[in-house]
Amino acid sequence: MPIYKRCSKCGKRIPSGTTCECIKQIRRQQKKERDKDYDQHRRNKTNAAFYKTKAWVLTKEDVLAHYMYIDLYAYYHDGKFVPATMVHHIIPVSKDYTKRLDRDNLIPLSDKRHGIVHKQMKEGREEEIIQLLLEYKEKWKKKENSEVGGVVKLF
Ligand SMILES: [Zn+2]
Ligand SMILES: [Zn+2]
Structure with a gap:
């Protein structure tokens, strides 16, 4: 007869010397959380290193020059x-690392508009903002001027 405990x-009621399923379940959950934190930490480190690479610095300069150092969000939105x-x-590096140097995924912004864009994305409007920014890039490609009055014609 095995000895039981609570x-x-x-x-x-479980056999003494064994661990209850409910505790095993909690431990599994805790391990999952720890692994997730570790993955996130490692990703953040990879991303931070990326912004210092020569490839990124050159691509960034190239994109800025291509758009004449104009904040596209301010231009088309405001x-x-x-x-x-x-x-x-546009699609965050943390979401798709393969698009980190993809020019189709890059858009020039001012610090202020960049803050606005990220705030809106955090508020659950990520998909909407992604579409909007892609639209602005498309407008630029088609040489469409901003529709707001009083703006100097660019092209
Ligand atoms: Zn239990
Ligand atoms: Zn950003």
Whole structure:
């Protein structure tokens, strides 16, 4: 006759010297969380290193020059000329690392508009913003001017 004890967590009767399923389940869950944190940490490190690569610095400069250092969001959304100071990944690097140097995925923005874009994406509008930014790039490609009045014609 095995000796039984009660699980301290759920109170189920289990053979003494064994671990209750409910505790095993919690441990599995904890391990999963730890692995997830580790993966995220490793990804962040990879991404941070990427922004320092020569390939990125050159691509970024090239994209800025291609769009004449104009913040495309400010231009098409607000009808304003604002100097672009950085290049944003439309589909984030953390989501698709293979698109990190893909020019179709890159758009010049000012720091201020970049902040706005990320804030909106965080608010659950990620898909919408991605489509919007791709649209702006398409407009530029077709040499469409901003539709807002008072804007100097670019082309
Ligand atoms: Zn239990
Ligand atoms: Zn960004």
